[in-house]
Amino acid sequence: xxxxxxxxWVGLFVAAGLAALLMLSLQVSNLxxxxxxxxxxxxxxxxxxxxxxxxxxxxxxxxxxxRVASIDLDPVTFEAVVSMTMDPRxxxxxxxxxxxxxxxxxxxxxxxxxxPGGADEVLKDGDTLLLSQSALVLExxxxxxxxxxxxxxxxxxx
Amino acid sequence: xxxxxxxxxxxxxxxxxxxxxxxxxLDTLVALPxxxxxxxLIVQQTYAIGVLSMIIIVVSxxxxxxxxxxxxxxxxxxxxxxxxxxxxVALSLxxxxxxxxxxxxxxxxxxxxxxxxxxxxxxxxxxxGMEMMAVNPISRVIAPRFWGSFLSMPLLAAVFSAVGxxxxxxxxxxxxxxxxxxxxxxxxxxxDFHDDVMNGVIKSIVFGVVAGWIAxxxxxxxxxxxxxxxxATTRTVVHTSLAVLGLDFILTALMFGE
Numbered sequence: 001x002x003x004x005x006x007x008x009w010v011g012l013f014v015a016a017g018l019a020a021l022l023m024l025s026l027q028v029s030n031l032x033x034x035x036x037x038x039x040x041x042x043x044x045x046x047x048x049x050x051x052x053x054x055x056x057x058x059x060x061x062x063x064x065x066x067r068v069a070s071i072d073l074d075p076v077t078f079e080a081v082v083s084m085t086m087d088p089r090x091x092x093x094x095x096x097x098x099x100x101x102x103x104x105x106x107x108x109x110x111x112x113x114x115x116p117g118g119a120d121e122v123l124k125d126g127d128t129l130l131l132s133q134s135a136l137v138l139e140x141x142x143x144x145x146x147x148x149x150x151x152x153x154x155x156x157x158x
Numbered sequence: 159x160x161x162x163x164x165x166x167x168x169x170x171x172x173x174x175x176x177x178x179x180x181x182x183x184l185d186t187l188v189a190l191p192x193x194x195x196x197x198x199l200i201v202q203q204t205y206a207i208g209v210l211s212m213i214i215i216v217v218s219x220x221x222x223x224x225x226x227x228x229x230x231x232x233x234x235x236x237x238x239x240x241x242x243x244x245x246x247v248a249l250s251l252x253x254x255x256x257x258x259x260x261x262x263x264x265x266x267x268x269x270x271x272x273x274x275x276x277x278x279x280x281x282x283x284x285x286x287g288m289e290m291m292a293v294n295p296i297s298r299v300i301a302p303r304f305w306g307s308f309l310s311m312p313l314l315a316a317v318f319s320a321v322g323x324x325x326x327x328x329x330x331x332x333x334x335x336x337x338x339x340x341x342x343x344x345x346x347x348x349x350d351f352h353d354d355v356m357n358g359v360i361k362s363i364v365f366g367v368v369a370g371w372i373a374x375x376x377x378x379x380x381x382x383x384x385x386x387x388x389x390a391t392t393r394t395v396v397h398t399s400l401a402v403l404g405l406d407f408i409l410t411a412l413m414f415g416e
Contacts, residue, residue: 003198005207013209017313020320021359027342028248028323029351 039088040125041069044099045079050110050135052101057111058084065090068112084112095121098131110135182296186304186374189297199302200309207268207303208310212317214267215260219318222255223247223325231334243336247326252349252358253414256319258406261365264311265398269373272303273394276377277387279413285378300378304370311366312359319358323379357413364401364409372398 049071058066066086074081086093096117103110114129123129193200230246276299277283285295323345330336350356373394380390 003202007201009209010201010204013204013212013310014313016212017208017316020316021314022353023320023356024252024316024323024358025351027356028252028320028345029349 014125028116035110039085040065040091041083041085041092041127041147042123042125042127043078043083044112044132045074045081046099046134047079048134049080049082050103050112050113050137052082052135055070056109056112058086059081059111060090060093060114060116065114082112091122093123094119095123095127096131097123098133099129100133101135103136150156162278177380178379179371182375182378183371185296186300186371189294189301190304192297193301199298200305203302203306204309204327207272207306208314210309211264211314213265214263215314215318216321217321218259218263218322219251219256220325222259222318223322224329226250226255226322227326227329227334228241231330231336240334240336242344242348243326243330243334244323244341247330248323248345248349249354251319251322251326252263252354254406254410257315257324257358257365258402260315260318260362261278261311261369261402262399263316264307264365265369265373265395265402267399268307268310269394270367270391272307272370272373272390273377273380276300276303276374277363277380277382277390280378280380281382281384281387283382300374303374306371308363308366311369312362315358315362315365353414357409361406361409361413364405368401368405369398372401384408 037076041143051052052068052071054071056068057064058068064087066084069083069085072083073083082099093114094117096119098115098117100113100115102113117131226247227243230243231240234240234242234246276285280300285299288295288298327341331341333340376390376394376397377387380386
């Protein structure tokens, strides 16, 4: 085969390989959606974060508006401090918004849901959400349920 | 006594071969940079190693992706989670099956050909002839082929994964009726560029180096008879497959260990 044809085929091969890589990075993986660090950071304190992980979603009204950047424990108050990187397009969140930890579906992943408040001031970089609601831990719920059932039976018996 | 001697001889032979293999690898590494002075040699070898392997890689990738989608769907539909089919197909292809199966096919398709070619060159004393003419066979014959497999392997693995995802898409969305938007969006949500795609690429680069090294060394070290070349070719396929599978476990443990 002529050298020219060989070179053309190799060029095609390399182009196909790079196109496949490009497809894997843009179409298959999450490289295209929100590349992490740009945006502003807000914090929220929770008594219990359940199964929340770094890179979990932050949603408002079901729409993804940020990602959990880091999770830490306050050594004094023993509260979990969750830092979230927010999409800079949504920089009009009221200052008295509240954060809760929800579960997607019955057994799905946990995410931070933000409910907008009514204040005029908006959240700025580094602000902390004052209102928060912890994750529902299934074991605690079942424990409470059994406990209340038990005490009800006892009351009925007396 | 004879048994003891046999044991000692085979142990010594094993370590001699291991040493020769590493010295050969070092010689090849030293010869690699100078090869870019004559890129045409590399292009020719990339054609023989990479381009001619494309058909088997594309067809296998397509069918592997389609089978993954069929099997994954049957399991997922029991949990009402068939929307996650894209995640299952993409993660298994990008992390494991793409690099590993592409490397196994590569060993069978290109590695065996490399060994046979170089073994025959040795048997017909072409390599010695080159040395007589003061041409270093390592830099003239071995290094371009090493470049070829080093460059081809990541590209072939990427093509394998991409075609496999498309195959999974055809079966999952076209045949089984999974929602198209959920297929892609769940996939994009769960597959991470650095943790999954890049680790797959790193794996395939390692496999390319190992597959090229084993194939070329087996050919270079073959007993220069027709029987010796045939045994070397068999060893290439067996050793490359074992090395790829073993290395894959180690790399997976390192990358996804925590």
